[in-house]
Amino acid sequence: DAKTTQPTSMDCAEGRAANLPCNHSTISGNEYVYWYRQIHSQGPQYIIHGLKNNETNEMASLIITEDRKSSTLILPHATLRDTAVYYCIVRFDYKLSFGAGTTVTVRA
């Protein structure tokens, strides 16, 4: 599986957009990019995934660069409940590998 690189932490103001970057420069053509988040002491929660095209759902948007070497998760209007660790993962087969992720703190 391709490895990913994320910033260790970031802060965001409540009501503003949060842009979470992820580098995956060794991604293969058939590997999907997944984003999960984990609120303290809970199981990770699926957010969104994509292959080549940008994706949007009720939680977030995923922007994947044309060369697929990086992506950005966008939380359009961050709330205090979005405070969590966010994981960027690339996946081809069954297994998901979770790194340390980005700790996002939303401040009032």
Next chain:
Amino acid sequence: DGGITQSPKYLFRKEGQNVTLSCEQNLNHDAMYWYRQDPGQGLRLIYYSQIVNDFQKGDIAEGYSVSREKKESFPLTVTSAQKNPTAFYLCASSIDQPTDYGYTFGSGTRLTVV
């Protein structure tokens, strides 16, 4: 509602004892997984099973054992051979296509050795 149930939520074990963590899913998912999480760390894969009566070691299988006798159940036993078992354990399941929404996780079991 469909989902994954892990029990118990908190578990205390004396050194030298084996302990079994339960994981049950009613999502009709073929694949199931066990992860371990230590404070401030990501998740590390212990074991996974793609089909009933078959399972594979993950990255940190030493000191753990699993069984998959039913599609719905994937219990994890932490044996006395696991030298540092205190951790947060997460079970997950998925269908077998990478194009789906990925994993559904349980709420976890926090194991403490006393």
